[in-house]
Amino acid sequence: MSFAGPANFRVSAARALADEPLQRELARFSQGFQVRRVEAAGRLPEFEALRDRARDIKNHCLAHLDFYLERFEENCRAAGGEVHWCATAEDARQAILAICRRLGAKTMAKGKSMVSEEIGLNEFLAEEGVRAVETDLGEYILQLRGESPSHIVAPAIHVATEQWTEAFRAAHTDRPADRSLSDGSEIMAEARAVLREQFLGADVGLTGANFLIAETGSSVIFTNEGNGDLSQTLPRAHIVIAGIEKVIPTLEDLSVFMRVLPRSATGQELTVYTTLSTGPRRAGDLDGPEEYHVVLLDNGRADMLGGEFQDMLRCIRCAACMNACPVYRQIGGHAYGWVYPGPMGAVLTPGLRGVEEAGHLPNASTFCGKCEEVCPVRIPLPRMMRHWREREFARRLSPAKFRYGLGLWAFFAARPALYRPFASLAARVLGRGRPWKRLPLAGGWTGTRDFPASEGRSFMSLWRAGRRR
Amino acid sequence: MASETGKTPRTVALFATCLADLVRPSVAFASVRLLEAAGCRVDVPAAQTCCGQPAYNSGDRKHAARIARRTVRAFRGYEWIVVPSGSCAGMLRRHYADLLGDDEGFGERVWELTSFLVDVCGFQDVRARWPMTAVYHDSCAGLRELGVKDQPRALLAMVEGLELAELPDAEVCCGFGGTFCVKYPDISTAMVRDKAAAVKSSGAGALLAGDLGCLMNMAGRLSREGSPVEVRHVAEVLAGMADEVPPL
Numbered sequence: 001m002s003f004a005g006p007a008n009f010r011v012s013a014a015r016a017l018a019d020e021p022l023q024r025e026l027a028r029f030s031q032g033f034q035v036r037r038v039e040a041a042g043r044l045p046e047f048e049a050l051r052d053r054a055r056d057i058k059n060h061c062l063a064h065l066d067f068y069l070e071r072f073e074e075n076c077r078a079a080g081g082e083v084h085w086c087a088t089a090e091d092a093r094q095a096i097l098a099i100c101r102r103l104g105a106k107t108m109a110k111g112k113s114m115v116s117e118e119i120g121l122n123e124f125l126a127e128e129g130v131r132a133v134e135t136d137l138g139e140y141i142l143q144l145r146g147e148s149p150s151h152i153v154a155p156a157i158h159v160a161t162e163q164w165t166e167a168f169r170a171a172h173t174d175r176p177a178d179r180s181l182s183d184g185s186e187i188m189a190e191a192r193a194v195l196r197e198q199f200l201g202a203d204v205g206l207t208g209a210n211f212l213i214a215e216t217g218s219s220v221i222f223t224n225e226g227n228g229d230l231s232q233t234l235p236r237a238h239i240v241i242a243g244i245e246k247v248i249p250t251l252e253d254l255s256v257f258m259r260v261l262p263r264s265a266t267g268q269e270l271t272v273y274t275t276l277s278t279g280p281r282r283a284g285d286l287d288g289p290e291e292y293h294v295v296l297l298d299n300g301r302a303d304m305l306g307g308e309f310q311d312m313l314r315c316i317r318c319a320a321c322m323n324a325c326p327v328y329r330q331i332g333g334h335a336y337g338w339v340y341p342g343p344m345g346a347v348l349t350p351g352l353r354g355v356e357e358a359g360h361l362p363n364a365s366t367f368c369g370k371c372e373e374v375c376p377v378r379i380p381l382p383r384m385m386r387h388w389r390e391r392e393f394a395r396r397l398s399p400a401k402f403r404y405g406l407g408l409w410a411f412f413a414a415r416p417a418l419y420r421p422f423a424s425l426a427a428r429v430l431g432r433g434r435p436w437k438r439l440p441l442a443g444g445w446t447g448t449r450d451f452p453a454s455e456g457r458s459f460m461s462l463w464r465a466g467r468r469r
Numbered sequence: 470m471a472s473e474t475g476k477t478p479r480t481v482a483l484f485a486t487c488l489a490d491l492v493r494p495s496v497a498f499a500s501v502r503l504l505e506a507a508g509c510r511v512d513v514p515a516a517q518t519c520c521g522q523p524a525y526n527s528g529d530r531k532h533a534a535r536i537a538r539r540t541v542r543a544f545r546g547y548e549w550i551v552v553p554s555g556s557c558a559g560m561l562r563r564h565y566a567d568l569l570g571d572d573e574g575f576g577e578r579v580w581e582l583t584s585f586l587v588d589v590c591g592f593q594d595v596r597a598r599w600p601m602t603a604v605y606h607d608s609c610a611g612l613r614e615l616g617v618k619d620q621p622r623a624l625l626a627m628v629e630g631l632e633l634a635e636l637p638d639a640e641v642c643c644g645f646g647g648t649f650c651v652k653y654p655d656i657s658t659a660m661v662r663d664k665a666a667a668v669k670s671s672g673a674g675a676l677l678a679g680d681l682g683c684l685m686n687m688a689g690r691l692s693r694e695g696s697p698v699e700v701r702h703v704a705e706v707l708a709g710m711a712d713e714v715p716p717l
Contacts, residue, residue: 014655326642330659364653366646366660367526369613389528398527402652410524410532413487414539416516423518427491435692444651448658449689452492452717459485459494463513 009360012335021160026332029157033323036267037374044263054260055377057253058314061245062305068214068247069296075217079279081292089119092297096121096206096239099293100130103237105203111221111228112136113208114152114317115241115297117339118352121206132206133198135227137191144171150333152340153265153319158332161187195227205231205289209242210316211257212294215250218278219294222261222271229275237291238277244296245313257316264376265318300352308387312347314377319344321371321381327364336361343371343381347388355391359398362388424458431456479590481509482547484540484579486557487519488681493717496681499708500553500582506708507590509549516543520560525568526647537565541575549589550575553582553704554680555611563614581611582704583679587620593627597709600630604673605703606664606687607640608680621679621703628706636676637667645686661690668698675699675716677706688717 016022041047061068073083086092100108108125110116110132122132122143134143138156142149144167149155165181168190180186199205207228209219219240221228232238248254262268281288304313322328322342333341338358340348346361362385371381392398412419430436435450445451481504485497501511521536540561544550552558558581565572586592605625611617625633644650644660651657664687668676676691676698678684688700699716 010653010655013653017655017659326644326660327656330656364649364656366609366642366644366649366657368609368642368646370609370640370642373613386526386528389526390530391528393528402527403529406524406527406529407532410521410529410536413518413521413524414532414535416518416539416543419518420515423487423491430492435689442651444654445689447654448693449661449686450692452685452688452692454492455494455714457494459490459497460513460515460517462494463497464515
């Protein structure tokens with residue numbers, strides 16, 4: 001997936017703010033998952049303790065990542081699976097293509113995978129003659145509309161019901177034109193019928209992984225639609241693609257995340273399906289793929305280990321941060337320009353794409369702290385956004401006008417004797433009986449809001465003059 | 470020690486904040502009045518300016534640290550440092566240690582005003598009258614960095630004639646965010662527009678909060694929309710100054 005840089009961010013944010021159907025969906029969205037998360041967390045007394053446990057498990061894994069990845073590889077191989085270590089997105093694309101080529105695969109059924117978006121898999125495979133079909137309902141509609149996900153758990157959260165209907169009528173032309181297709185259940189039934197054929201016809205299936213279990217060599221997906229299970233059991237080969245940070249030590253550890261992730265994501269106590277895959281079909285199994293592959297992707301993650309961004313690798317992609325984010329609530333996910341939107345994207349994207357390309361994302365935050373409050377693995381997201389701003393500032397990537405203005409202000413702020421007369425003068429200049437409708441150099445403020453007038457004298461000058469009120 | 474004998478008053482140093490200094494001295498004067506009513510003696514160290522947050526949150530650690538060192542020096546020797554802002558208090562209390570490596574125990578001596586009055590002083594003696602229906606906005610830093618939520622409400626409950634109504638989404642950011650509001654004015658405006666709508670929907674005659682940045686943002690938007698809602702810092706109301714000074 002290509003990346004829309006800083007210049008585009010303002011433009012796409014402005015466009016999103018003016019997009020009425022999108023704003024309607026976002027308004028509805030803001031009353032959904034976020035509210036259900038609070039309710040679900042409230043029903044589990046040990047929820048906060050489980051968050052601590054989840055954080056600790058992840059920290060332990062990241063501290064011993066090499067060990068657990070090798071353990072995973074060993075156990076995956078022992079179960080008959082194959083592990084592909086991929087340093088870059090290109091390595092991962094080639095590894096997947098090689099499997100498809102060897103099997104002579106022409107079609108791929110895909111469960112939802114954000115990592116596959118990260119490596120731009122669908123476009124790549126299309127060019128190589130392999131047709132990938134998204135089978136997650138949300139991803140499927142996006143494929144029909146030629147769009148990318150705007151949310152990592154609910155990828156089509158921005159699509160209104162009438163747009164679903166429109167896209168289905170345009171794509172499924174073999175169905176009666178006068179059929180009713182106005183509510184969720186009718187749309188779902190049609191999608192189910194269409195996708196069933198895709199599962200049966202697919203040569204390979206690909207899924208992501210919510211977790212990789214080191215002690216058993218298994219991959220795990222938490223899903224609600226059942227499409228992930230069909231994608232991975234019906235075709236001849238099951239390919240799992242996962243970032244290296246997805247490994248956890250044991251099944252016991254998984255039970256912690258089973259309680260934390262769905263509650264944080266959608267407010268569910270469990271997702272409808274929790275599916276563990278360990279190797280290919282064994283003798284005597286009734287179904288399952290003949291081959292099982294795990295593509296382990298680094299793509300910049302290892303560089304985040306051992307530094308101030310390591311905590312970000314705890315992320316379990318539950319989307320609680322974007323569900324709670326007041327900025328995401330206004331502009332939606334597409335404005336962020338790449339695969340990962342919202343607060344987690346504002347920290348992860350500069351890590352994976354570089355601060356030169358994505359330094360604007362950690363700036364587009366008020367540091368309100370809501371994301372950190374809801375993060376199930378307690379990632380200090382605002383702190384890490386600040387660290388990116390520090391990198392950006394140190395490399396002089398922020399606008400020169402802004403840096404000089406800040407430097408000038410800081411010069412005075414560090415020198416009280418100079419600062420005081422300056423503040424006193426400014427208080428006089430800004431003082432009058434009614435708010436300012438317009439102020440020089442403050443168009444960003446006064447374009448849409450008044451600037452309250454000063455009371456006319458600075459506090460420090462009044463206090464020094466012995467004035468008490 | 471004053472606080473132990475109960476005879477000599479506690480000496481408190483007020484960090485007025487740069488916004489109160491520049492735009493709204495009433496907030497600082499109201500803080501002094503409240504602290505004195507709570508039995509404190511109030512000093513205002515002359516060498517204070519700004520907490521340094523604009524530099525810190527813009528990634529300029531060098532200048533932020535310079536300002537932080539200056540502030541720590543200006544308040545050396547004070548056991549209690551009180552700030553009429555959750556955001557600036559959070560900066561002094563929580564972030565100076567990160568910035569300076571070691572803040573020499575400075576942070577734990579810093580208190581947000583309403584939290585100091587309730588949690589430290591057990592202040593019960595609010596003598597203010599203000600016949601008004603108001604809503605309270607929970608500013609983000611005070612709420613999430615310092616746990617300021619119940620303290621201002623407990624104090625406001627003692628104001629005669631004042632009724633506190635429910636503000637929908639009171640804990641949702643108003644869109645100020647320091648430099649954010651001018652770096653991304655479109656997004657900031659959309660956020661404060663939602664906040665203004667929530668305030669209007671509550672039917673309250675006044676909006677209160679404990680942070681001037683947020684207050685100026687919300688007041689500026691409400692005023693631009695022609696709303697008659699009065700916007701004030703909580704300290705002004707508690708100190709009985711709502712009749713003495715016009716709203717923001």
